[in-house]
Amino acid sequence: MGLRERKKLATRRALERETMRLALDHGIDNVTVDDIAAAADVSTRTFFNYFASKDDAVVGTGPPRPTPEARDEFTGGGPTGDLVEDLKTYLASVTDGDHDDLRDIMAKVRMRERLLERDPRLVPRVMARFASMEQEMSADMAARLGVDADDVAPQLVSALATTLMRFSVRRIETVDGDTSVDLRRLLDETFETLRATLTPPSRS
Template sequence: MGLRERKKATTRRALQRAAVRLAVERGSEHVTVDDIAAAADVSKRTFFNYFSSKEEAIVGDGPPRPDDEARAVFVAHGPTGDLLDDLKIFLLSPLADSDAEDLGQRLADVHERKRLAQREPHLVPRVMAAFADMERYVGESVAERLGEDPDDIRPQIVASLGITAMRFSMRRLQTHAGADGSADARDDVSELRALFDQAFDALRRTFRPAA
């Protein structure tokens, strides 16, 4: 991304982080757009350049989405030619440019939103919609790679497996962090990648054709 795009992405993340932090602290009904904008050190007008409502900012964008470059490589049967390996690399690609601190904050935000949704069930449909949007994007990418329609069963099943592996890995990482009594595990990019590897290895062993 260019400098302008990076600044916009930084502002968007700052607004989302402020929104979820305030919602966890006060309850979403006690948070206003003015509160979120002030916490992110931007104007109310700037807030509405990014989000249409406080609920949209609180729920956020869902899981990190692969960019157009990663999608083009995946659709072109890259980088390895193996569908399962390439799907794993495709889903992990948003982490390639993330340092440990940024990744840790993203994971912490996901964890906070999960807690918030458990406490405020009216947010659950919005949270689920964010994951559904990601799954739809992955399904369309798989369909293009396979030369099939996005509504066909195979692209949708493959996408669902990939998203499930992602959610499992993130949940497992958060569980490890909680068991250790520390947030350090959330900052460990290597551990998240290792968990992703384990999840996909389990899928491969389960669905490997019999010799």
């Protein structure tokens, strides 16, 4: 990611963060776009370059997605050829080039959850973002498997992968002593726990 793209990403995140912070402190209806722009140290015009409304800034861009490079590699059969290992690499790429610590990402998730509890009218829009991400993952899985996107297999695997991803991210709060959390390690542990739980013990 180039310097220009990083600056734009930092601005977008600052606007999302300040929107949620002000909304939690004062209520979304009592916060103006001018308030948000001032808190983020940008102009009101800059706010509207990124979001159409306060609600858009609360909803944000949705959950982080795998990078285009990781998607191309995964759908092309890489990087190892092992579907499970490659799926973990694909999922972990959501933090590639991300200068936010995963704990900060999780903090934003929690702020958004608190806002949704106070203002349930935003829930359908947030869920639509998650559904869109899952559809993209299903399409990538279908391309990897060489099947139609409407087939059961890619839809099932993408739904399971989304659940495992969300569970792994939530585990960030239980990891002690790390200032920077390795998402790939958490995914490895989550996948291994699922495998061990579903595999019957060998009989001696």
